[in-house]
Amino acid sequence: MYDLVLKSGTVIDPKNDINGRKDVAVLDGKIAAIEENITSDLSKRTIDVSGKIVTPGLIDLHTHVYDGVNGNGVKADLGGVRAAVTTMVDAGSSGCDTFGGFPEHIIPNNHTEVLPFLHICRTGLATTPDIFSPASIDLDKTIETVEANRDVIRGIKARMVSPALEIMGMEMPRMAKRAAKESGVKLMVHIGDTEHRYDADVIRDLLPILEEGDIVTHLFTANPGGVIGSDGKLVPEAQEAKDRGVWLDTAHGRANFSFDIGARILDQGLVPHCISTDLTLPGRQNTVHSMTEMMTRFLAMGFSLNEVVAMSTVNPAMSLNEADRLGSLGIGMQADISVLDIKDGNWIVYDVVGGSRTIDKAVIPVLAVKCGKVFEAGWGPRTWGWDPDQV
Ligand SMILES: [Zn+2]
Known part of the structure; x- marks a missing residue:
């Protein structure tokens, strides 16, 4: 029985060359499985992350x-x-x-x-x-x-x-x-x-x-x-x-x-x-x-x-010489996972010398899993939350 399954997200794990829809299972603070379909009866807790990006x-x-x-x-x-x-x-x-x-x-x-x-x-x-x-x-x-x-x-x-x-x-x-x-x-x-x-x-x-x-x-x-x-x-x-x-x-x-x-x-x-x-x-x-x-x-x-x-x-x-523990989602790695939303919009981001760039996609935090423990994202740094400025 897994402790946690993140279900139906798009997993992007550059180290292991994964970029596609997968379920990620966690047991005892470690990554236990990454498969096409892990049914919820196999886990104590399942979180639906469909439409979201799942990264190390x-x-x-x-x-x-x-x-x-x-x-x-x-x-x-x-x-x-x-x-x-x-x-x-x-x-x-x-x-x-x-x-x-x-x-x-x-x-x-x-x-x-x-x-x-x-x-x-x-x-x-x-x-x-x-x-x-x-x-x-x-x-x-x-x-x-x-x-x-x-x-x-x-x-x-x-x-x-x-x-x-x-x-x-x-x-x-x-x-x-x-x-x-x-x-x-x-x-x-x-x-x-x-x-x-x-x-x-x-x-x-x-x-x-x-x-x-x-x-x-x-x-x-x-x-x-x-x-x-x-x-x-x-x-x-x-x-x-x-x-x-x-x-x-x-x-x-x-x-x-x-x-x-x-x-x-x-x-x-x-x-x-x-x-x-x-x-x-x-x-x-x-x-x-x-x-x-x-x-x-x-x-x-x-x-x-x-x-x-x-x-x-x-x-x-x-x-950091920590790639055998952090930074990817291989089986047995520490169960550190980020769930992100890619939000469409007309966004503008700034540097610190008056420069800016526009972009139609913004990365927004949804939740973190740290050593198997789940933390939802807080409100964010702006009065309106996490979104960047709008054009
Ligand atoms: Zn500094």
């Missing part, structure tokens, strides 16, 4: 969920299981001095799985700016914190922003890489200086520091330090990084996503791997809105639904 649980690779500590932190479940997202990476909200609250207060108090990256700045994002002196980094304590929380912390985060670079130069990302390497985790680097103060070509010195498995986030930023160099061309180091296995993420946030920059990067042949939000409380209200609206933005840029699902499931799972 969405993974948001860049969020900020240290709510109650950092002012802008969003409650994980709000952008997580109540938004059809089953796993969220916290991208460096905490550092070695402030990490303790994550395993104590955030992870056990949310149904959404939270995988934290530790900021190279000892106070994480509790201070603004984060790094304001060389003493903002404690390399030894950072490494000790990863080692003492090896089951929880997935990487080190560094932000290529002012004034950190003015104070420390490239020593800052190099120290972050050293911390990651010595503690055996990966490095995620934010590109794009929101203060517009540093040399745009700093990206050319940064990217060679990154190794296979490391992650670049904010690929489509219009701020100085993005992958479009001062001559308007894609810097060669960007494709070289991708070729040696660096993961490219496109976190939107409040200041680091431009449709036009994205189009120029794509036109020059560099395709990112992952879609993410960089969700914060104000970002949820004003700019990003949701992971599903990010998926709508990528549909509006010309990506197929299958590609958008891959960029939100199996690709982030691989970038």
